[in-house]
Amino acid sequence: MAPPDDLVARAQAGDQTAFRDLYRQHVGRVYALCLRLTGNSGDAEERTQDVFVRLWDKLRTFRGESAFSSWLHRLVVNVVLNERRTTGRRERRVALAEDPDSVVGAQHAAPLHQSAGLSIDLERAIAELPEGAREVFVLFDIEGYAHAEIAELVGIAEGTSKAQLFRARQLLREKLAG
Amino acid sequence: MNEDELLRAVGRLPRSIEPPRDLWPGIEPRLQRRRHWYWIPLAVAAVLALVVIARSIQTQPAWDVTMLAGRPLLGNTRLAASGRLRVGDWLQTDDSSRALIAIGHIGQVEVKPGTRLQLVAARRDDHRLALARGGIDATVDAMPRLFFVDTPAGTAIDLGCAYTLETDSLGNGRLHVTRGEVEFETGPRSSRVLLGAIIQTRPAIGPGIPYVEDAPAPLARALVAFDFENGGARAARTILALARAQDAMSLWHLLQRVDPTLRAMVYDRLAALVPPPAGVTRSRAIALDSRALEGYWTKIHNIQFRRIVLRGVREIDPRTGTTRRHE
Incomplete structure (x- = not known):
């Protein structure tokens, strides 16, 4: 190539x-x-x-x-x-029980390793986040965008971006702890 | 799980996830289609542009010109038989040539020898020539104010008529109306010229007072003196002394052009020759009240038309417009 x-x-x-x-x-x-x-x-x-x-x-x-x-x-x-x-x-979002193949993380091409189970759980948990919280979490924590950039991209205030991130992390911790 | 553990888990998430199926087959046809669509609007736009250009060339305002005698010059080309006079084009005739111009679909203009004119506008609501010098015979069969001829002394405005218009090389002109009515205008000054009437025009001054074609020569000379030679009150008194009932059209114009101190005298002479119609009072006419003037004009207009149209058929009383009874 x-x-x-x-x-x-x-x-x-x-x-x-x-x-x-x-x-x-x-x-x-x-x-x-x-x-x-x-x-x-x-x-x-x-x-x-x-x-x-x-x-x-x-x-x-x-x-x-x-x-x-x-x-x-x-x-x-x-x-x-x-x-x-x-x-x-x-x-x-598709209910996990109804369509397991559509669940985020179910089709990872990356080889499974010790933390693969946690990764899949995390992908599922991210997918289940409310839309606004998920977008901010993905853009900030996974993709590395700054709050100012996210605010511009999503069309929200920077403070809202920070609040959504806080909410997303909190929800994820609760889901993964359970 | 605390926040650090969460973020470490996030950090371990794969950056890339292969889709469960090959998505390219769903992308490729859309690329081809989009590429085609990219060109279709351009092609359509190009075709439309060509059509518009072609139509604009075809429909570019132009009037037909036919040679009547000699070899008139249309632009830089000698007119053999016929041609098209486009907006901006000049048509010139020498001493031995004449031409006929179709004024769109509303009439025609015969261009006399020794004339130079230009087509200025050829729109539905504005058929306009500029007569630089020479003479034309215009015949128009249309609503008023569709055909105009600009001259160095002002603009002849067709009100549904036929007329002869001449302009010499100094810009001095003459308009003779042979059918209907023409208005000749220069800035604020205008003259209404009825069937069977004539005006003289001068550049920078405009139209003179119209007079009937059978007006006595001394009256015509007095009008010229008043209009163009600063004849003033003396010329005005001469006009009043020479005027007949047939000359009411001239007195109607004179009323509006004399010094205000002379208006009463003009009005009284006019009223003595052609009694005012009902509703027109002396005071209102002297004050140049537009309704009074229009009322008077309508009566003068009707008498003049009957007088000319029935000439040789019936004898018309120029005071009233009625048929004269012979004892």
Whole structure:
């Protein structure tokens, strides 16, 4: 496979084969973020596809001022949050007992190790968080965004972001302790 | 679990999770479709732009011109038989050439020899020529105020009529109305020229007082003196002395142009020649009350029309517009 920069340049020029390789390189990261932000594997698949379709349209605006992965990351967040705003969809979490395969963390490709059980529990607990708390938790604690950035991305006050994070952590501790 | 343990667990979460199925088959067709859609609006826009440009070229305002004699010059081209006069184009005739211009769909203009004119506007509500010099015979069959001819001395405004308009190289002009009515306007000054009447025009001054085509020559000269030669009160008195009932149109204009101190005298002469219609009082007319003036004008207008239209058929009393009885 070509170096990432070369792939980006070729995809920018309209090379669909290069774009497919770009998809293969980044789909795991994109899907993981979509899965954690939506809390649902079905929605995550749709959003992942939306992200790459959007990426195809937007790719020519990427000027290399930041790492491609960071730029793509921001695109993922925007696509997921915009979709939630425009459709007004409520969180559609799937009950674990009803559809175990759709549960976040059930399909980890990473090999299981000693802490795998805890990771899966944590993924499930994150998926069950209220929407607002989940988004802030994923963006802050997992993806490393600052509260100011989250406030801008989600369209909330910075203080609300901090409050949602506090709430999310508290809920997770309670769930994982139980 | 405390917060540190939670955050350590978060730190161990995988950064990447492979989706349970290959999502590419759902992405690829959307890329192709979107790429097509990307071009379709552009293609449609390009086609529309071409259509608009083509239509604008086809529908660019232009009037048909037909050569009547000689080789008139249309723009820089000698007119062989016919051509199109577009907005901004000049048409010139020499001493031996004439041309006929179709004024859109509302009339026609015969361009006399030695004329230079330009098509200024060719809109539905504004058919406009500029006559720089020479002469035209215009015939219009349309609602009033659709056809205009700009001259160095002002604008002839068609009120549904036929007329001859001439302008010499100094901008001095003459308008003779042969059907209907024409208004000639220069800034605030305007003259209403009825069927069978004439006005002289001068640049920087505008239209003179109209007079009927059979007006005595001394009366016409007095009007010119009043309008263009600072004739003042003396010329006004001459006009009043020479005026007949047929010249009521001239006195109606004179009333509005003389010094206010002379208005009563003009009104009295006009009223003696053509009695005012009901509702028009002396005081209101002298005060130039618009309703009084319009009422008087309507009567003068009707008499003049009957007089000209029935000329040779019946003898019309120029004081009343009624048929004269012979004892």
